[in-house]
Structures are given as C-alpha cells and as structure tokens.
Amino acid sequence: MSPILAISGLSKQFGGVTALAGVDLAIEEGEILGVVGPNGSGKTTLFNVVTGVHRPSGGNVLFRGQDITGLAPHAISRAGIGYTFQQAMAFGGLGVLENVQIAGEHVRARADGTANPWPTPQALLDFVGLSAVANEKAGVLPFGSLRLLGLALALATRPSLLLLDEPAAGLNDRETTALVGLVRQLPGHGISVCVIDHDMKLMQMLCRRLAVLDFGSKIADGPTEAVLADPKVLEVYLGG
Numbered sequence: 001m002s003p004i005l006a007i008s009g010l011s012k013q014f015g016g017v018t019a020l021a022g023v024d025l026a027i028e029e030g031e032i033l034g035v036v037g038p039n040g041s042g043k044t045t046l047f048n049v050v051t052g053v054h055r056p057s058g059g060n061v062l063f064r065g066q067d068i069t070g071l072a073p074h075a076i077s078r079a080g081i082g083y084t085f086q087q088a089m090a091f092g093g094l095g096v097l098e099n100v101q102i103a104g105e106h107v108r109a110r111a112d113g114t115a116n117p118w119p120t121p122q123a124l125l126d127f128v129g130l131s132a133v134a135n136e137k138a139g140v141l142p143f144g145s146l147r148l149l150g151l152a153l154a155l156a157t158r159p160s161l162l163l164l165d166e167p168a169a170g171l172n173d174r175e176t177t178a179l180v181g182l183v184r185q186l187p188g189h190g191i192s193v194c195v196i197d198h199d200m201k202l203m204q205m206l207c208r209r210l211a212v213l214d215f216g217s218k219i220a221d222g223p224t225e226a227v228l229a230d231p232k233v234l235e236v237y238l239g240g
C-alpha cells in the first residue's frame with residue numbers, strides 16, 4: 001500500500017538557519033509514527049510545513065498521492081490532515097460540546113467524500129471522556145481535560161491523518177496513560193497518526209516506528225527498539 005503521507009527532500013530555511021535539510025519521510029496507512037529529536041532539530045518546522053503554516057524552501061509533500069506542498073492551512077485541513085497544538089485551542093467562553101460542534105463545521109463543506117466517517121460531536125466527547133462536562137464552559141476545564149478537548153477538536157475535523165505535537169506535555173501519569181489509550185485506538189477508526197515529542201517513554205508506549213531528526217536531517221528511521229539502540233541516536237541524546 002502506498003503511504004498516506006510521503007515527504008520528499010523537504011527543506012526549510014529561516015534566513016541563514018536551516019531548519020530542515022532535505023528530509024524524506026513516509027507515514028504508512030494505519031500506523032502511529034513517532035518523530036523525535038533534540039530541541040531545535042526541526043520537528044515543529046516539519047509539522048508546520050506539512051500543515052501549510054510555512055512554505056517549504058524545497059521538496060514536496062504528497063497526501064494520498066496528491067501534491068499538497070505549499071497549500072494554505074485550511075486547504076490542507078480540508079484535505080484530511082488534522083492536528084493538535086501544544087496549547088489547547090478552545091474558545092473558553094463557549095461550551096465544551098459547542099467547541100466540538102464548531103470545529104466540525106467546516107468539514108460539511110468537504111465535497112469529495114473523503115471525510116472520515118467519525119460519529120457526532122457528542123460521540124467524540126464520549127470517546128475522550130468529557131461527556132460529563134459537555135455543557136461547561138471550556139475555559140473552566142482543568143489542564144488535562146483541556147488537552148483531551150484539544151484531541152476531540154482535532155478529531156472533529158474528520159482527519160485521516162492526525163498530527164500530534166507533544167500531546168502529553170503537562171499531563172500527569174494517569175492522564176498520559178489515558179491519552180495513550182485513546183491515541184492507540186485511532187488507527188482502528190481509519191486515522192493514521194504522526195506524533196512529535198521528546199518524551200521517549202511516551203514514544204515507546206505509542207509508536208512501533210520512530211524517525212529521528214538532528215539539525216534538520218533524518219538520522220534514523222525504523223522499529224522503535226532498534227532506533228533507540230542505534231549508536232547515532234544514542235550519541236545525539238547522550239553526547240549532545
């Protein structure tokens with residue numbers, strides 16, 4: 001099967017800084033891929049280029065075989081790539097359920113029939129375990145619940161590929177375990193996942209495959225345990 005996302009020769013410069021230096025990366029249909037790397041290695045830039053926040057300096061991105069390189073964020077979201085932010089992005093003054101309803105609005109406009117057949121906003125709240133607070137204002141939710149709401153908001157856009165940016169940052173162990181349990185169910189709902197984080201424990205729980213970035217280049221890509229035992233990877237983490 002061809003990959004759901006195929007990144008080829010992707011590069012990005014910010015002035016004199018090379019944030020991505022010709023990265024090739026494939027995300028297979030139905031997998032949870034982890035992208036790790038030290039601070040400044042280009043993980044966030046990779047997500048920002050894939051989601052259309054930044055235009056790449058070179059290379060291209062194919063999503064389900066279609067070239068989406070340089071499209072605007074709303075077009076990429078509409079095509080079926082969803083993402084969560086490090087900061088939860090909910091309207092604090094609106095209800096929890098209302099936020100999920102609004103997040104799902106724009107996919108009604110998707111005419112090509114590729115929207116993931118995920119259930120209603122209420123079912124999404126059930127999935128992330130927030131039904132009990134459906135009518136609370138999002139602004140009063142504790143941090144952990146706000147992160148779960150962030151996941152529901154991303155899922156409401158009916159992605160077939162979901163990008164997660166440090167999904168467990170600031171969560172306690174119990175919340176992290178709950179989140180891992182949810183994310184691992186996504187492939188069963190037709191959603192492939194790519195997660196960036198530097199929390200190796202989390203990555204080991206979530207991902208069978210890891211890609212490692214260092215100074216904007218991919219230095220390893222393979223089964224999680226093999227990558228974590230790779231001398232090049234150990235050097236980046238222990239030697240740096």
Ligand code: ADP
Nearest residue numbers: 014017019037038039040041042043044045046
């Ligand atoms: P990571 O997410 O792995 O910490 P980033 O993608 O944030 O890495 O950063 C990679 C490099 O690109 C860093 O040197 C960073 O300073 C630089 N960079 C990222 N975004 C910008 C930007 N908007 N403007 C200028 N430099 C940036």
